[in-house]
Amino acid sequence: MTRTTRRSASAGKQAPTGAVVEIRGLRCRYGDYEAVRGIDLQVRRGEVFALLGTDGAGKTTTLEVLSGFHRRSGGTVSVLGIDPGSGMIELRARMGVMRQEGGFIAELSVAETLRLWQRLTSRADDPGRLLARFELAERADVPVAKLSGGERRRLDLALAVWGTPELVILDEPTTGLDPESRRRSWDAIAELTEAGRTVILTTHYLEEAEALADRLAIMHRGRIAASGTLADVVAARPAGFSATVPGAPSQGLPELGGEVTTTASDGVTVIAVSTNDLQTDLTRFLGWADSAGIRLDGLRAAPASLAEIYHGIRAADTDEQD
Amino acid sequence: MIRALAATELRVLWRNRTALFTAGLLPLALGVFWLFAYPRQTPGQWATVIALQLAVVVGMSLYLTATSTIVARRCHLVLNRLRTGELSDSALLAGLLAPSVVTALAQLIVLGTADILAGAPAPADPSALALAVLAGLSLAGTAALATTLITPSPERSNVTGLPLVFVLIIGAVVLTLDTTGSLPHILMAIPGTTIGRFAALAYHGNTWAPGTGGVPAALPAVAALIFWPIMFAALTRKRFRWDQSNRKVGISTMESTHE
Numbered sequence: 001m002t003r004t005t006r007r008s009a010s011a012g013k014q015a016p017t018g019a020v021v022e023i024r025g026l027r028c029r030y031g032d033y034e035a036v037r038g039i040d041l042q043v044r045r046g047e048v049f050a051l052l053g054t055d056g057a058g059k060t061t062t063l064e065v066l067s068g069f070h071r072r073s074g075g076t077v078s079v080l081g082i083d084p085g086s087g088m089i090e091l092r093a094r095m096g097v098m099r100q101e102g103g104f105i106a107e108l109s110v111a112e113t114l115r116l117w118q119r120l121t122s123r124a125d126d127p128g129r130l131l132a133r134f135e136l137a138e139r140a141d142v143p144v145a146k147l148s149g150g151e152r153r154r155l156d157l158a159l160a161v162w163g164t165p166e167l168v169i170l171d172e173p174t175t176g177l178d179p180e181s182r183r184r185s186w187d188a189i190a191e192l193t194e195a196g197r198t199v200i201l202t203t204h205y206l207e208e209a210e211a212l213a214d215r216l217a218i219m220h221r222g223r224i225a226a227s228g229t230l231a232d233v234v235a236a237r238p239a240g241f242s243a244t245v246p247g248a249p250s251q252g253l254p255e256l257g258g259e260v261t262t263t264a265s266d267g268v269t270v271i272a273v274s275t276n277d278l279q280t281d282l283t284r285f286l287g288w289a290d291s292a293g294i295r296l297d298g299l300r301a302a303p304a305s306l307a308e309i310y311h312g313i314r315a316a317d318t319d320e321q322d
Numbered sequence: 323m324i325r326a327l328a329a330t331e332l333r334v335l336w337r338n339r340t341a342l343f344t345a346g347l348l349p350l351a352l353g354v355f356w357l358f359a360y361p362r363q364t365p366g367q368w369a370t371v372i373a374l375q376l377a378v379v380v381g382m383s384l385y386l387t388a389t390s391t392i393v394a395r396r397c398h399l400v401l402n403r404l405r406t407g408e409l410s411d412s413a414l415l416a417g418l419l420a421p422s423v424v425t426a427l428a429q430l431i432v433l434g435t436a437d438i439l440a441g442a443p444a445p446a447d448p449s450a451l452a453l454a455v456l457a458g459l460s461l462a463g464t465a466a467l468a469t470t471l472i473t474p475s476p477e478r479s480n481v482t483g484l485p486l487v488f489v490l491i492i493g494a495v496v497l498t499l500d501t502t503g504s505l506p507h508i509l510m511a512i513p514g515t516t517i518g519r520f521a522a523l524a525y526h527g528n529t530w531a532p533g534t535g536g537v538p539a540a541l542p543a544v545a546a547l548i549f550w551p552i553m554f555a556a557l558t559r560k561r562f563r564w565d566q567s568n569r570k571v572g573i574s575t576m577e578s579t580h581e
């Protein structure tokens with residue numbers, strides 16, 4: 001389902017062109033703590049770019065710099081050709097931002113909140129369209145204080161996409177939403193890119209990145225640990241295959257380029273191989289089984305998943321620390 | 323855009339019954355009470371009444387209300403939201419202050435009208451009275467922003483704001499009773515005392531006549547009128563917090579986002 005969303009989102013839009021965001025050597029400090037430690041990023045026009053990472057990885061700080069809310073301590077940043085450190089007002093007219101934490105005036109109704117926003121931005125849009133788009137029409141006259149968490153998040157997203165800005169920055173846009181609302185939010189984000197807009201988002205949901213992102217970066221401890229298209233990121237990591245054979249293999253395993261792990265129990269042996277050359281190693285392995293007359297039960301081969309890559313980065317760092 | 327924000331905040335203020343009482347009715351009631359309870363036989367006594375009315379209006383309707391509003395908006399992360407719009411940070415704060423300023427001005431007009439109907443004499447120097455109003459509004463507005471720096475929640479604004487309200491009221495009485503010697507000049511070193519001084523000068527006259535040491539009578543008050551708002555504004559610019567972030571060290575300040 002998630003793959004379908006990405007394909008359908010990509011189908012109606014043109015190939016991304018030009019850089020909307022250019023980051024070179026970005027560093028950000030909070031006192032003695034360096035939250036972002038020299039990252040380079042480029043986001044192209046018309047693409048959805050996902051920033052992934054654990055809590056404290058530096059994602060939100062990076063977005064805060066792009067949005068002009070936090071001063072960088074080093075590096076250069078260009079957003080729509082403007083330095084957010086000095087051209088914030090000009091940028092805000094062209095950019096929609098959904099922060100990780102953004103409140104509302106509790107006494108105002110949903111419709112009043114949208115009308116206020118209508119007067120606080122130069123971009124034109126129709127409050128009725130957004131109420132319908134984000135399924136808030138029936139709640140239009142309800143004070144924001146009485147909305148559920150998910151409804152508030154939808155209202156938040158509605159304000160961020162108000163007037164279909166050139167660039168939309170979304171910090172964990174679907175956190176707290178139920179699956180259906182999350183899916184509808186994905187559709188709204190896909191609509192933006194179909195209209196040629198650029199979206200940068202952070203998320204903890206890997207399936208969200210897989211479904212929406214044209215390119216992604218995984219941040220860890222203030223640095224970029226992996227970046228590129230999903231295919232690039234996956235291709236750079238070992239793929240794997242595994243199979244169960246009865247007893248202990250009568251003939252020795254063939255020489256494989258990848259790392260082989262065997263686990264014997266209950267009269268069977270599970271052979272798992274992690275390799276950077278899946279085709280060659282799998283061909284040798286299958287040839288070995290065929291020549292030895294071994295039946296391979298539960299044979300599986302797959303590239304690394306985003307989840308495996310994500311967890312691998314965390315695990316590698318934990319090992320280094322140990 | 324500032325007007326849109328200010329109009330919305332004004333609407334919200336008037337929907338809140340507690341705020342309506344403390345910012346709307348109470349200052350008016352106190353102003354009318356002083357008008358009838360305080361002796362007003364001489365211009366000097368009228369100066370005290372008018373200074374008290376000014377002090378309570380700018381102290382409660384503007385200073386305390388604006389402090390509470392801005393702290394509430396920060397606590398509820400509304401400032402975070404508003405900063406994603408197209409208003410500059412300064413314009414945003416101006417929009418949040420504006421409803422309190424408008425409310426205070428409206429109350430001053432009501433109380434001024436009541437004073438005239440009660441027989442208040444025309445001031446000897448109307449410009450000094452205008453300066454008293456200007457001093458009150460500029461001081462209370464900027465002090466409200468500065469007080470948010472030490473106010474963690476809207477409820478606490480009644481505590482953190484109380485000292486200045488006391489100074490405003492006591493200064494209104496002391497500086498309209500004692501208008502000679504060096505004491506009025508010395509008291510200008512305390513923020514909030516300029517209202518009483520200008521009100522006294524408005525009714526006693528000789529605003530610019532040489533006084534102690536040949537210094538024009540109004541000069542220390544004019545210096546205080548300029549100094550304190552600038553000082554509070556500078557403090558706000560350097561230290562203002564837009565959110566209640568618990569991040570490791572950092573807080574975004576107005577200064578940090580304008581460089």
